[in-house]
Amino acid sequence: MTVTYVIAGTRIHTLEDFWDVVGETIGSDGYFGRNLDAFADCLRGGYGTPEDGDYLIEWRDHAVSRRNLGYPETVRQLELRLAHCHPANREHVRADLAAARAGKGPTVFDWLVRIIEEEHPGGLRLA
Structure with missing residues (x-):
């Protein structure tokens, strides 16, 4: 039976919020790590x-997350990384x-979607 994990996009304003939401939704006992590799x-x-591998991630209100995890958040995350x-x-x-x-290149949202698509092809539904 396929397990569906629902990510509440309206709760995600920063990458740190994403880690919290995913930890609560998917992580083992609410935790899986707080970085892209984890x-x-x-x-x-x-x-x-x-x-x-029998699971699906349904990212509800993904448009809200896409906006919140856009270039301003990407700049902030890259400044932290630097x-x-x-x-x-x-x-x-x-x-x-x-x-x-300059508003070019992948955003934090793009990073996350790419990881999902690479690690679990076909396992993402943007709603």
């Missing part, structure tokens, strides 16, 4: 999602940050 691990199974990243990654993060400030 999210990908969770989607592979065994950290809140069924190991057999402050803590390894020196070898700084130039790449600076380039991504410049693009986001």
Whole structure:
């Protein structure tokens, strides 16, 4: 039987809000980690999602999340990343940050959708 996890898009205003909502909805005992790599691990199974991969993520009110996780939030997240990243990654993060400030490139919303699509193809319904 397919398990459906419902993400309440109206509760998501920042990436940190997304981690809270997903932790409550999908995570193992409400927690799976608070970064993109941990999210990908969770989607592979065994950290809140069924190991057999028989689940669907329904992202309700995704348009609200898409707007809230747009370029301003992407700039904020990239600024945080730049402050803590390894020196070898700084130039790449600076380039991504410049693009986001110009309203170009993927947004935080795009990052999350890409991870879901890569780790669980066909398992996302945007509602």
